[in-house]
Amino acid sequence: MAKAATRKTAAATPSVERRAALAGQELSATGVKLAVLPTAERISLRAPEASVAALSKALGVTLPRKPKTSASKAGRTALWLGPDEWLVIDEAGKDPLADCAEVTALHSAVGISHRNVAISVTGPAAASAINSGCPQDLSLDAFPVGAASRTILGKVEIVLLRTAEDAFRVECWRSFSDYVFTFLSYAAGDAAA
Amino acid sequence: MKKYSVFAIAREAMRGHKGWEEQWSSPEPKKEYDVIIVGAGGHGLATAYYLATVHGITNVAVLEKGWLGGGNTGRNTTIIRSNYLYDESAGIYDHALKLWDGLSQELNYNVMYSARGVMMLAHNVHDIQVLKRHVHANRLNGIDNEWLTPEQAKEFCPPLNISKQARYPVVGAALQRRGGTARHDAVAWGYARGASARGVHIIQNCEVTGVKRAANGAVTGVETTRGFIGAKKVGVVAAGHSSVIMNMAGVRMPLESYPLQALVSEPVKPVVPCVVMSNTVHAYISQSDKGELVIGAGTDQYVSYSQTGGLHILQHTLDAICEMFPIFTRMKMLRSWGGIVDVTPDRSPILAKTPVPGLYVNCGWGTGGFKATPGSGHVFAHTIARDDPHPINAPFTIERFRTGRLIDEAAAAAVAH
């Protein structure tokens, strides 16, 4: 499947600088810290039920089948986004696209490493800051550690992953990252209330 | 009908305002009428009024399930303009605008038509292209609509923010000076009074529950919560409920009904001198004679007859207002409410005969029906009286959705590329 996307051509290394959006930006407020996270490898993975086992094996992480959940192993996290859709994030410098290329079972893997920007929101008031613009219930009962969901923040779409009781990873598209960071900055200033 | 005037008021002031007669009577329904109008909103009452005054048909009943003027007539933001793009739309809305100018005198009822000017803002190159297309088409159709620079727009509406730092700066505007507002209740009441004085029966709290048809298919009357009422002709002017009534007659319509919300601020001294609309930022605003800022925007996304909508819709609306007028964040929303607007696929109305003999329909005005009230009533009365559309409403058929001859003002505004 999908060999064209991953076919390696010249084994060159970049001779030009990678400039990630908002690289290194941080902000601290009472009870909340925001930080733009380092770049990561990401794929949008689509597959029918029958392919899940093979893909899980290839990726080294079991693709979750339960809504609003994620699974994580060795720096690689798979987020359930829909019944046939996962966002796979690799923070260990490995290439999940290449892993999927080995799988013959029906699927679609598309590289989106540069499409998304990730912002961590941490601290005791992290959920409050996100709830300034996100209409979901972020209590630990409703959105426990490991919960993951595509949702809304203010006027844009985000993917939200709870990485700890007081820590979230917010993923958004590159051109919305400025809006998301600014929104969270305003929200952070009022989150401890 | 006793004439209203400053002298009448002075006379009544002397005797404690006890001599005013009823503005309209509330008769019991008769067994049969020549024409039944379903819906006592502005359009329905205007239809009855013009049936009586223009066509001499006075054996007319207007049936209203609630209270007259209580639907969209009493819930809209009262914007009046005629600067539409297509000849068909320009034709009907300008026909209405000409009637607005003089309606107070015609009805001897001050409907407070106020030609304060309607200014439509352009925020990008695409807006300029679209609005200029309107300006040029309007000019050749004899409809006033002029192009303003941002500075001229600000001069016309001083509180407008034309800063280049705005998220969507104002880059120009189209102004129709004859556009403006009117007092919505007065329009319904003025037509009701005029129609009632000429013998039209306005029957409130009378809900239509069925449409009766003879073996040959023709309409014979309507079932109501107050019994069967016969009629040779039935005109359906039921706005949000048009599909419901037409279904009773077995006619399925190309309509969907959505909640449309509006709001007013607390009254303040004059600050917004005209109507300002923006499609891109998406809101509109004017100020009533009472001093309230009158604000509206788009519909909720789903079909509903609940006459309520979501808070997030109001949020989007006020976001937009505060983007155009950042000085208004400290103003307060006093009242918000919802209406039910029936929308056609091309967002133009249907004013036409129907496949059912004796049944006529006037619907699909979407979010913009108030402005057409006099013109719509005038040509719909013609359509019913003559069993043949007036040239002005002839294009607004039901059949256009089959043939594809749409009057698609919204599509003509296109989308950003």
Next chain:
Amino acid sequence: MLLIRCPYCEEERPELEFRNAGEAHIARSANITGESDDDFEKFFFIRSNPKGIIYERWRHMHGCARFFNAVRDTVTDKFIMTYKAGEPKPAKVPGVAK
């Protein structure tokens, strides 16, 4: 803001995540070029627009991104049930007399 149960996410989520997609169970003909003008008008333009129970489509646009169907009362805006795209129109709707 409505609260809508997504049949794929198996929970109620805020309306902001959803996009209404119009009346449900209006099938596009497999032989669409063979449709008459009347058929096409019925398919593309005519809508039931009921005051009462509506069968409608929603997309969980900013959630699982799936289209699904809902049964809702247009007078109260209350949802009666939701179900996945492709499932047949429910013969019986809970709490609704037919």
Next chain:
Amino acid sequence: MSGAFRIPGAGRLKQAKTARFSFDGQSYAGIEGDTLASALLANGVHLVGRSFKYHRPRGFLSAGAEEPNALVEIRRDAARKTPNVRATVQELYDGLAAQSQNRWPSLAFDVGAVNDIASPLFSAGFYYKTFMWPKAAWKNLYEPKIRAAAGLGVAPDQPDPDHYSARYAHCDVLVLGGGAAGIAAALAAAETGARVILADEQAEFGGSLRFESGAGIDGQDGFAWAQAAVASLKAMDNVRVLSRSTAFGYYAQNFVGLVERVSDHLQNPGRDLPRERLWQVRARRVVLATGAIERHMVFADNDRPGIMLASAARTFLNHYGVAVGRNVGVYTANDSAYAAAIDLKKAGVNVAAIVDLRDNPTGPVIDEARALGIEINFGRAVIRAGGKLRVSSMTVQPKNGGGERIIPVDAILMSAGWTPSVHLFSQSRGKVAFNDETKRFVPGAYAQDCVSVGACNGTDGLSATIDEAYAAGAKAAKDAGAKVAKGTKPKVDASESWSRGMLGAAPGAGPNTTVKAFVDFQNDVTAKDIRQAVHEGMRSIEHVKRFTTNGMATDQGKTSNMHGLVIAAETLGKPIPQVGLTTFRAPYTPVTFGSIVGHARGPLFDPTRKTAIHPWAEAQGAVFEDVGQWKRAWYFPKAGEDIHAAVDRECVTVRKTAGLFDASTLGKIEVVGPDAAKFMELLYTNPWEKLEPGRCRYGIMLREDGFIYDDGVVGRLAPDRFHVTTTTGGAPRVMNHMEDYLQTEFPHLNVWLTSTTEQWAVIAVQGPKSRDIIAPLVAGIDMSDEALPHMSVREGRICGVPTRLFRMSFSGERGFEVNVPADYGQAVWEALWAEGQKHGATAYGTEAMHVLRAEKGYIIVGQDTDGTVTPNDAGLDWAVGKRKTDFVGIRGMARPDLVAKGRKQLVGLKTKDPKVVLEEGAQVVADPKQAVPMTMIGHVTSSYWSENCGRSIALALVADGRDRMGETLYVPMPNGTIEVEVSGMVFFDEKGERLNG
């Protein structure tokens, strides 16, 4: 000193904390904890406002949110002016500056009060009956005068420096109202461990316990109990307590909007605190404990400053320690005003007399008042109040007529009874029911998962209220899924007695009187106005409301609605429930636009999307244009260049050498799966099955109705993988459109869609030197015309980073579009720019892009098409697969009117004078001499000066345009008609030789 009317030992404020403030420029002292109202009253100031229509002097009616009269402007600084602030709600802070409104030149002497003298003319709805002659005078004279006289405060005139915050919250039980009932309900719910939010509009919890002196709970005074109970709630992890928070709207599915006033009460809020915070709460269960509002008595001149609700006088005394007068009269139709008389009497205020409409009431409060030596008059009415800027007397008469007696007073405390606050219940779409015995509308059928408790439910008495509320709180928690409660119910030791009252006009203000007995104070609606409305045929209460404006003022009729309804019902001769209440509309009390808008101002009004290359363009001095949410480089002016000079240079340079253009905003969708080609066949008009991998095709997407929806170049990367591009603005809706068909019409297809718009930065390099610029940086791709012909795509590397390199052209020149992962976009652009400099290439913006494509007759969807244009109209029949049996739009575009003669077709227009550039949107006619209204046969969709052609060029949609080649048509403009010739759409390089040039 904090005012001569402050009673030592009375109230709960700490005298030590003085706050200085001003009203209309005059300085006063108050105490921290005061409202502006209590502080003014402490200083003996009653006159605070003027009414809307008659400009009558007005004082405080209430001590709370229902206040109709005491609206002032609060001015923190020039930019922080807030009109129409209720002085009874505004908390005092040191330095507060307030101004009265709607008066000129001063509050005591207001010229507008002439309206009061002329008031017989200004009857209900008078304006509908006059100002019609002469016609022009409405616009030029009457309306401006009416408008100037109307309105209350003045809108702010500077941008608001304050900010507003917002929060979504979820809970099991939301309790609205923090009086005894709300607190009891919250306690019961909280004890189960359920998530509870308790909100109250006041600064302090307690509700009516703020003024009741006779309530005792759990061994404490009622108010003290309330404070202790709320403190215990605040200490619980599962409870959020919101004070100064008004629930203003109850929306579908237990969604409630509240505004918390965060800093309006603070002397120095600082920059960090928001002014207000919007809470949008989704609750499993809602407990409404919203209390009741006292009604005034409707009698002649009942609006004089100094006349107020009895409960207000008690609040001012028992909470703020302020006497509202030294010699007060009481006018009542129920028991509760007795308590006010007793409290004031005990505090040393003379109570001149109690006038009670009832004939022979009995009860403990009456006995107590009598025991205190207060004169009580049963069966009597106050038929008139004396005084102007302040009440000076009350005229008392037996209620059925008889001798009048004038009693001097400096305040009148009145109570006609209590109206349950069913506003939020009603907003929840619950149906109120009329209790004929108690003459109250109380909650009837519920529409949502909520319950009403206490006074808002018509429950009388503290014990009954707490029983009901505690049980309801526990049940709400249980219904929301919590465990069974284990707590103990608060025990009521003592409570005050409540009784009924009267509705409508009091004696002396009945039919056949001409007195001004106010029903709605702010809007100056009197009992006789309501009767007049009914006489004029207004039979619906909604008509009465709209005709008289009763209940439409900023207080939304909280004190007036029931009186108005009863007067209307009496006049109609109908029972009250048959007439019915008017609709309660959100918000409960006015809420600021700012609180609704929250963060969505300035930079957060709407996202500003920028490409990866944006910083480079900005540094080059590019001018940007808004395209949807994107900022796109419009043109790159060099020193001294205007837009025309810059665009001319950019266009010429592209055709001469080359240009670089940032095309990153184009939508991109990756279509992947074994059925990808089948899916493309269905979504686009073109054929795709036979497109070889590595090749591209220009695709057209229609809506089902047959009109053009979007377009773009599509590259086939592999048999099962397409790289689809869309227009910039169309990207999200095209994706939705494709998903819709895939998921619901063609779910059998094995194919998936992924948006890659933002994965790739796209650099268009166009012009004869384009290959020379790109080639040195590319690895792994043969750039020769044979290996990489026009309309092909290859994957390889550029500058060492992966690229999808398209050979394609939107300029008619040899061209490429270099896709690179977005984070590398700017660096690759810079590398290409450096190469380009060697060849004299330019950067160009969207304007030059538009000109270049128009020179070639390439259309822009959304500019040259507008949602009513078919492929045939646009001259794109060649892109419609003739042998295809199905694609979206195939049937729609065959409808009769879409294939009829006379449709508008896209053609070129050349002005006879090549220097004249048509205006986009200008209309085209065949006969320039015809009279207005003219028959328009088309309009100009695109029009530019083309430096490359040395003339103006234009595209237009013209009726039967393709049959009019060479015909002369006309574009009438305000300053003269322009002659044009219909031409083909290609103005430059008609043979298309430059694609490989």
